[in-house]
Structures are given as structure tokens and as C-alpha cells.
Amino acid sequence: MKQYIVRRVGYSLLSLFLLSLTIFLFVRVTGDPVSLLVEPGASPDDIETMRRQLGLDQPLWVQYGHFVASFVTGDLGLSFYYRTPVLELYFQRLPNSLLLAGVAMALSLLIGIPSGILAAVRVDGFWDSAGKIFSLLGLSLPQFWVGLVLILFFSVYLGWLPSSGSGSVAHLLMPAFTLGWYFAAAHMRLTRSSMLDVLGSEYIKLARLKGLPEALVIGKHALKNALIPVITLAGINLVVMINVAVVVETVFAWPGIGRLLYEGITFRDFPVVQGVVVIGGAMIVLVNLMVDILYALIDPRIRLES
């Protein structure tokens, strides 16, 4: 078991190293941020001064060395655009992202799981078709479009909800729904397919043969097992919602990490993009590591096989 955990931690650290190297090189391939921070026509002196101030005059390997050394000490560098430590920016936005992601996740599960169960129980019936349409729309309609339609309808025409910003429950409803719908559709599809698998299994057939009420078969025996992959996916999705709700946060002017990432990409703010991606990656790696360890604890075959 100890060897298994050490190996998993090693893989996780390697993943993080590769992620940091990839994102470090990738953002630099996209071009020179200085050209976005000064006006076209700025003097070569100004461009050079700016490049020096941002540390971009250093060779790539030196820049990467600084990045890694700072990261290890918990310093993600200074944002080019804000001239503020990236970690400070990240933690300023984190509560907003947690709130939005939490509510969106709750909505997505509240909508996705019951509709997925209904679709599986009434397979090929009306509710299954309705569920398919719902999930198809949720996955295919662009979030910016859904967001703008909601703003037009609920803010401009009805005047019920504020169009953007944060600070109250009313501000949260539209962005949470827009973000949640996409994930609700994904959760609905997974719940449906998982439920169909479970409902076809031998122990469910036995439960039915024993004459257990259908509600008990589905609610107690089938749902427990069917939800395992859904909950696993929801955990990963929560990390995604926190870190990359870029479109929703931009459309609704929600001050979260997704918008920070959007700004980072727009202004080629290398430290911000690197910081957000690496923290997001670290969260996913950590979640996966914990899941791997839990699986190994629960199922001895996993640690023995590995």
C-alpha cells in the first residue's frame, strides 16, 4: 500500500511538472504580451523597459527556473496587467467562484439526476425523449448565447433580475443556471446510462422478483450504485466550474477565477494564466490522487494489481 501511494504521488508530481512546463511554453508561443500593454507606435525604449520590468528579457530557461522556484515557495509571480501577486488575485476571486460553482453544481445535480433517473426508468418513452432534448440543448447551446437570452428576457424585458455583477442572490441566479444547465445535461446523460446498466443487472432483477416495490428498487438498490460514476464526474466538474467558467463569468461580469483567466489570456498575462492553470491542474491531480488512494483502500485488488 505504501509503495502504491508513493508511486501515485510520484505520478501526480510528474503530471504537475509536465503541466507547468506545457503551460509555460504554450503561453509564450502565443506572442509577446508587451505589444498588448503599450500602444502601437510606442518607442523601442518603452517596449524594452516594459519587457525588462516584466522579466521577459531573460532567456526562457531562466524564466522557467524563476517560475518553478517561486511556485514551490507558494509565489505565483506578479500579474503583468494588475501588477498584483497572482495568488492574491486568485484568492480574491476564489470565494466568488466557489459560490457560483457550488450553486451551479447543486442546480445541475438537482436537475440532472432526477431527469436522468426518469429517462432511464421510462426508457424510450416521453420523459426519455424530453430528457434527451434537454441534454442535447444543454450541451449544444453556447453558454454566451444562453446567458444573453436570459439577460434579455429576465433583466431587460421583465426587469426581475440584475443583468450582471455580484453581491446578492438575485445576481447569482442567471449565471448559476447558465453554468449549471451545461453540466446538468452531462449529469443527466451519465445518470441515465448508469441507471440503465444497473437496472439491467442481476441483483435488480432479483429484487424485482422478490416483489420489492419499484420505488424501493430504484431509490435504494439501483440509485446507490448508479450514482458512483455521477458523483465522481461531479467532483471533477466542480473543479472545472471553479476554474474555467470563463464564458459565464465574462457575460455576467461575475468576478471569479474564470474571468481572471479570460483577462489573463486576453492580455497575455503569463503569470495569471500559468497560475490559474497550474492551481486548477493541481486541484484535479489532488482529487484524482485522493480517489486513487480511496479506491485502493476500498478495493484491495487495485493495489495488488498495481
Added chain:
Amino acid sequence: MVSPSLSTTRRGALGLSAAAMIGATLRAANAAPDGELRIGVHVSLAPTWFDPAETPGIITPFLLMYAMHDAMMKAMPGDPVTPCLTESWTMARDGLSYAFTLRKGVLFHNGDALTAEDVKFSLERYRGAASKTLKERVAGVDIHDPHRLTIRLNEPWPDFLTFYAAASGAGWIVPRKYLQQVGDDGFKKAPIGAGPYKFVSFTPGVELVCEAFESYWRKAPVIKRLVFKVIPDEATRLAALQRGEIDIAYSIRGELADELVRTPGLTIKSAVGSAPFWLYFPEQWDPQSPWHDPRVRLAASLALDLKTMDQALTLGNSRLTGSIFPENFEFYWQPPAPVYDPGRARKLLAEAGRARGFDAGDYYCDTSYANIGEVVLNNLREVGIQVKLRPLERAAFFKAYSEKKLKNIVQGASGAFGNCATRAEAFVVKGGTYVYGNYPDIDALFAEQAAEMDRAKREAILHRLQQLVHEKSIYAPIWQLAFISGVGPKVGQSGFGLIRGFPYTAPYEDLTLKGKA
């Protein structure tokens, strides 16, 4: 003959009117600032913009600096170099120093008096755009008393005031004592300036709140609170304006601007910034290129239907100056108005041996402004010049442009600060960042003006230089782009367009709400 009673009545009425006017004036003078103005801003506000020392070479930070800070001299309505914190200045005869007399009684928001020490400190601390140029040329600052100082130069520099007052943030004054107490980071968290509005709170990514500084030397602002709300999405910004969540929405373009015009109660306001757009022909120095012939370059210019394009893309608000130099810049020379004449364009092409037109290759532009390129492409095709649109991502475009890697036609633009000399240096004169070739007569004029300390003579030289740029058709100018914003029904004086070349609302102390002016 006027009857006594009537005379008395008239006198009485006049007296009453005068009393009422005086009363109203006194009330206005004594009235405390009132109300709140909410401005929907198109970009995220960065704390670095709270500190004038870090002014980058872009216009956006000035939308906050005009609120919280003040400068020795700055662009104001009617005058691009208006004395503000300085009452007056004089240049020494040898051009080696400038003596300034500061305005008395100016206070920072914390109650400290603004003195020459603060001016010296702000200049020495400055590290933003053009800081290297300033530091290389400024020899030192001598303080004579709290309100008089002299800035010494290493050598005569005709553009000193341009750089000190307009092309940098070095002339924007910060409080020395306070800054030394709180440090750079502390200052960004709680900035103190000498502007008409004082900092109240900043929520990153959400809003900046400022409150009227009633002791502002020019006048007390009329509006009590300014709230800058960050709404990056244009459609959301418009929705917030339509709903009354904000009173001013910056940057509403294209179809959304049409929607804004159609919405009752909302008005469109445009301000023309200092960013002209143009077509550049980088191969004009290659004898094998069709662009080598000035008639072909002129034909391209005549083929552009700029009025229609302006109407379609910026609702007729951009300025068709016919120049690559911003009209609000010092030493500007106004060329003849641009003409749309496709018939003459075809004739010129025929004279140049291109009667059937020609394939001009690629048309490079920044993707953000590819919509302009699409219109230009159609215009050029109508006279037989075939081009393919090659939009490049903004950073890649300007990198390739400055590294002289682009060919055929380049759609360029610049909003860099300065004057016509600095603009010529970057875009016209040999060695300029965006110059692909040069003309010796223009280079000679540039060198001549750089050594000329007499302003009138320098202006004449720079006018001649601009005239040559026009006559040689080095560029085909497009327009000076309008920045379109929306204004809600609550706003009285929005401030748009009061300061030439400034795209945002300013001066803030002049803004009013309806019924509260």
C-alpha cells in the same frame, strides 16, 4: 417716456432677478455634491492605474487618473496643455530649464498641502511610459520654495513639455509623505491624489467607488459618488444601461450601437480618440512593386468610400481627417479632405499601366479591426485592385508590423501619446519602428525640427513634413476612430467629447445629473 411705476417695477424685477441669480449661484457654489453616477467600464480596472508612476503608454488608465489625481498641466476642454497644479511656467532662453510656479492652496485628499517636494518626488519616482527618455534628458529638479521649482535638462529638448504633460504620467502628482509612509503597495490599496474624486473602495473585477473631494481646487464636483462598474461583455453592458443599472456604458459598437439608438431614453455619445487608422504600402520603395508608383497609391486612397464605411461601422461618428497624425496633436497640419472618386482612381491606375487592375496580394490587419478591412477590400476591388484579407491576432500583427515582415498592404493604427514629431518618428522617418523605407527630404525635415527651439519655426517644418507625407501618398488614411458610448436618461452633462482626443467622460468635476446641476 417710462412711467415711474413701470420703472420701479422694472428695477424691482431686475433687482429680484439679480438677487435670484446671485442666490442660485451661491446655492450652487455651496451646494453639497449629491447623487451617484454609475459608469459601466469595458475593461477590468487594474490597481496599477491608481498610481501615476506606473502609467503605461495607453489611454485607459487616464479614465481613473482624471478622477483621483491631478497633473501639473493636462488636456482640458479647449486646451490640450492647460495649467492645473502649476499656475504658469517659463522656458529658459537657452532651453535648458523650465521654471514652474505652483498653484497655492491645493490639497491632497488627506488634507496635506501639495508642494514642490511632491512634484520633484513624482518626477523622480516615475517609471512608466517614456521614463527612460525623461530620465536621460532631465538633469535634476531644484526647489526654490514650496511653490516654485525648476526642472533642468541636459540639453535643449523642444518636446519636454509634450513628454512631461501628455506622453507620460510624470507630471501627475502624488503625495510624497503619504507614499513614503505606506509604500507602493499600500498606495495602490488606498491611493490618495489631488483630483476631484477621492478613493473610497475597490473590489477587484467588480467596481471602484469614488467620492467627491469638495476641496478640489478647480471646483467641487456636482455628483457625490462615482461608481465604475466592470462589465466586460458589450451586450451585457448595453442591457445594464437599458435597465438603468448603470448611467453610462463605455464602448458600444456596431449593431449594438444601432440598438442603443433605437432605445427610448438612451443617447449615443461619441468621442474621437487619438487613434488614426490607415493603409500602408510597405513595398512602395521597391521599383518592381505596383505600389512604387504614387499614382497607384493615390488610386487606392481615392477608392475608399470612407463616408459610407463610417456610417456603417461607427454610425458616422469617426473623423475623416485624411491624415495619419491625430488632429488633436500639437503641430498638426490639416490636409485636404479625403475624396471618394473611383472614376479618378481607375484613370490613375490606367495612367500607371494598370488599366485592368492588378492582384495586390495580401491585406494585413489586426483581427479586432478586420471589419474595416472587409469594407476596404470591397472598395479596392471596385477599382480593380484585388487583395486577400489576412487578419492577424493583435500581438502577432504588431510584432510582424514592427519587425518589417508584412508585405503588400498593411492596415495600421496608433493611439500612442505624443505630438506630430513623435508620431512621425515612429511611422515616417528612417529608423522608425514601423517604417519600411524612407524619403530623404522628409528625414531632413525631421532632423531640422528636432534641433529647432523656436516653436513657430518648428511648427512650419512639421507642417511641411506632413504635407510631404500627404503629397507622396505614403499612406492612404482611413479615419480617426470614434469611441461610441451610451448615456442613460439620468445624466445631464456626460463629459464625452469635452476634451479633444479623450475617449472617456471628463473632466469629472464637470459632470452633472439631470435636475441636480
